[in-house]
Amino acid sequence: MRQRFVAAAACAALALSVAAGCGRDSSGGNETAKAVGEGKASGEITVWAMGTEGEKLAAFAKAFSTENPDAKVTVTAVPWESAGQKLSAAIAAKQTPDVSMIGTTMEGGLAKTGALDPTPGDLFQKETFFPGAWDTTVVAGTSYGVPWYVETRGIYYRTDLAAKAGFPDGPKTWDDLTAMAKAMQAKAGAKWGFFIQPGKTGSWQSVLPFGWSNGADIAAGGKYTFDTPEMTEALRYYQSFFTGGLSPKDLPQGALEPAFVRGQIGAFMSGPWHVGILKDQGGKDFTVAPMPTGKSSTSFIGGSNLAVFKDAKNRDAAWKFIAWLSRPEVQVKWYQTVSDLPAVQSAWTDPALTGDKILQVFGEQLKSAKAPPAYPTWDQVAAVFDTEVEKVCVGGADPGAALKAVQQQADTIGTGV
The missing domain is CATH 3.40.190.10 (Periplasmic binding protein-like II)
Structure with a gap:
């Protein structure tokens, strides 16, 4: 519970930064999402993540590097308390990571800065995710990022x-x-x-x-x-x-x-x-x-999304990493690692989740759960x-x-x- 309240405070800090202006315009909101190149990922992929996710993701991502030997995932753990301020400063200085974990209610503020890369349609389809979760990525008609994990009440x-x-x-x-x-x-x-x-x-x-x-x-x-x-x-x-x-x-x-x-x-x-x-x-x-x-x-419906920045130094590999994290089997392994519930609907057919009656109640609830406007x-x-x-x-x-x-x-x- 405390982590969620701290996350809310981080979102509020970000909103104030957006209101003050982050040195970017918002013209990117309507541009067409660019395709991601074929083949394996390569190069360094820098990622910011908060909370338990920030502590666990680096070790978990080694499996991605095994599949993509020329790629290296470098994760920076960012405290929720300073997440909003740190993201705003990085955007203003054009020194963003390639990928960042984003609280669902932070999406609108970050998209407003014009700093986020639109979601490539060749890699992600909204039907893959719970509808309410996908809606948290959509700002002014454009999706920026994908749902990573979800929760509901x-x-x-x-x-x-x-x-x-x-x-x-x-x-x-x-x-x-x-x-x-x-x-x-x-x-x-x-x-x-x-x-x-x-x-x-x-x-x-x-x-x-x-x-x-x-x-x-x-x-x-x-x-x-x-x-x-x-x-x-x-x-x-x-x-x-x-x-x-x-x-x-x-x-x-x-x-x-x-x-x-x-x-x-x-x-x-x-x-x-x-x-x-x-x-x-x-x-x-x-x-x-x-x-x-x-x-x-x-x-x-709450949780966190993953987004790529326009100033990413390794855009294609960043989106490929997110696509890997969105695979149903990887979502299940991530759930088994940190107990984050999968945002990908098909992951819920895995025995790791179907065998738990309480989880199934939440899984059914997620199908109709909603989020506030982005x-x-x-x-x-x-x-x-x-x-x-x-x-x-x-x-x-x-x-x-x-x-x-x-x-x-x-x-x-x-x-x-």
Whole structure:
């Protein structure tokens, strides 16, 4: 969780750099993607990667060099805390690596600088990837890069408490989720029926799935569209878990997992990384359900992309390296190395993933999961959204008024496209 919040901060830093100008124009957004030459890769390929990926990729990439003996992959591990600033400085100085890992919400800001190379259509087809993941690479109609790995959200719940509450198979609908949370308190002894974020940093990742599942769209016609009946109804439903005493308004950091393992929290919303965390803390009686259905069951899709810079010294080899990382069998091996979920849909047919029931829930959810628009200003607008959500969840503010405030500030900030 901390890594994702740090990544969000890096994206925000990048957005500020873009707003200030990085010494590049954005004319590259509409140019046709150039083909990549045939044959094996050669020469040095410089790569920047963050987090665990930055620590593990160099050793993993040795298999690429085995297939391409004349190519060498040099990986620089970049801390998420400084990623945005470091990328902006490299772009301004025209001293970029050939390839960089890019958080999905960073894509719009980087593309705005004109520094990214359009995705070569001869190597990549969008149908290969989960639709929501591919959409994160598209800015103003042009794809810049490809999805590397993905993650999404589901509903973790205690199977023993859910059975006592009368929901042995978990919640299927919004009404089910509310009823299960109430019954977990009344019948199963949980202190809190369902934990969701009360408007802290990154809470938009929890709120927007309810909006999307209710038919809301936060961007249309080249502008932000938060102030809609569908989004208002979704935020009011989200607020009901706090007004109804089903979710805590202030849970100390690090308290969620032990409270869930002890049965004090019956359910919570999170991503696949929580499976390992819960097991490490002794959690046994739990599983994951898809997002409950409103008009649909739609979750958030996140993860990271890989992109090549226009100033790359070894462009062709850089794209060939990304193409190698996008092979289904390589995606599976990468998952087995760092637990990153494959962005390539066909990789999910491998026994390494099909044998895990919880992973299969996330795999199904990924097929319809969505991401926020790849606008350069998204991180600024998301910060406004988080602030207003906290007023709704903690302070009891009216959801409609909160969304009007978000819309007003979003209109002022603009999309940046």
